[in-house]
Amino acid sequence: MPELPEVEVVRRGLERWVAGRTVTEVEVLHPRAVRRHPAGGADFAARLKGQRFEVARRRGKYLWLPLAETGTSVLGHLGMSGQLLVQPEDAADEKHLRIRIRFAASDSDSVTGAVGTELRFVDQRTFGGLSLHDQTPDGLPDVIGHIARDPLDPEFDxxxxxxxxxxxxxxxxxxxxxxxxxxxxxxxxxxxxxxxxxxxxxxxxxxxxxxxxxxxxxxxxxxxxxxxxxxxxxxxxxxxxxxxxxxxxxxxxxxxxxxxxxxxxxxxxxxxxxxxxxxxxxxxxxxxxxxxxx
DNA sequence: CCGTACTCCTGGCAGC
DNA sequence: TGCTGCCAGGAGTACG
The missing domain is CATH 1.10.8.50 (Helicase, Ruva Protein; domain 3)
Known part of the structure; x- marks a missing residue:
């Protein structure tokens, strides 16, 4: 199951593949994957559309993608079996695909003519999920204010x-x-x-x-x-x-x-x-x- | 403040 | 072979 090091690997992958990209479409395929988003899947999708992801951050096993100029973030937890995959848009759906996020074509796509990529949240046991939250002044999603710094955080005391x-x-x-x-x-x-x-x-x-x-x-x-x-x-x-x-x-x-x-x-x-x-x-x-x- | 028990979920596997 | 039931786990919540 994903632990802190795996979550950090995912964060780096998101930093490389997802930072700076603008969301065009969100599909929530399983309600449990957004159960920490109280307003539900339709609201999650609507509020994400048109927003631009900034560089992914992490604390412990939580990771989040700030949405530029909104004061909000998409918060993710992988639970026991969650995966965040960057896949070609034409790749077959995974058996346990829960959420799909599509992006506006990137510059490199239009230059090379390559198939674009999308972000997928895949989770067999559905302990994990994504949700949208306001950020506190220190840039943390408000619902994880009680989570202490992790031992790899340079500011861990x-x-x-x-x-x-x-x-x-x-x-x-x-x-x-x-x-x-x-x-x-x-x-x-x-x-x-x-x-x-x-x-x-x-x-x-x-x-x-x-x-x-x-x-x-x-x-x-x-x-x-x-x-x-x-x-x-x-x-x-x-x-x-x-x-x-x-x-x-x-x-x-x-x-x-x-x-x-x-x-x-x-x-x-x-x-x-x-x-x-x-x-x-x-x-x-x-x-x-x-x-x-x- | 602290500890315990419970819940969510699916698939793999042991045992009958 | 096909069933049943157990187990894995994080984190939130309710309660003593």
Missing amino acids: DAAFQSALRLRRTTVKRALLDQSLISGVGNIYADEALWRSRLHYDRPTATLTRPRSAELLGHVRDVMNAALDVGGTSFDSLYVNVNGESGYFDRSLDAYGREDEPCHRCGTPMRRRAWMNRSSYFCPRCQRPPRASA
Whole structure:
């Protein structure tokens, strides 16, 4: 599934293929894809028509395309299975095509005579979607004001994050997934960063020393940057792919999905625990549970 | 403030 | 073989 690095790859693809283009037509093919747009699909399409996209921005797993001179943005979230594809206009519809956005012919099209491209939102499980929102003064869509900066944001405040961790009476994995503390960390990267940090997911955040929380944050960044390095090499094509099947997930995971397989550090079989309606993967030897939890 | 449970959805897969 | 049911996941919401 798309995580922060994949979403960043998509953002770069949009920057290259969609920035500066003017919308001529919008087709909403499934109502769930615009369910975060309260006025509905027809309103979404009507308000988008004739507007020009500026450079795509991202925070955590949210990305948005500001509409020039309107103070509004198209906000997107890929959910679990969403893709934003730039496709030739004459390419066959994908099975799970939800939204199609057509553009005025670009200069390069009219010069080369090539078939134009369109932007498609494709989503099998329909957890993701697009919607239109006003921007706050700092350029953020108003509905994501509660989303904290992500660890790849140059303005992410490490010291403030570490202080907030100590103050929260919660456990470390819960904190990593709390979008108001730090955004963009999903189940996979949380487990990977905890494994690298030799921390059990149920460790109370208040017991983390400064060096330990700094190390954890460093591992969160490392694991995301490693994935970005892999995924970031494949966007340079007409087809902006966000299928979550990047080689990174096949080759480089140390924790996620490795139940009963040997720990890459000590060889102990990895374990999986049901946790908050999902799973946590960890090494029972490297990542000892805290005394308070059984 | 914090935690838990629930919801949305589809397709792949295990088990009968 | 064809059914049933489980599972995957992010994020919002309701509630204790």
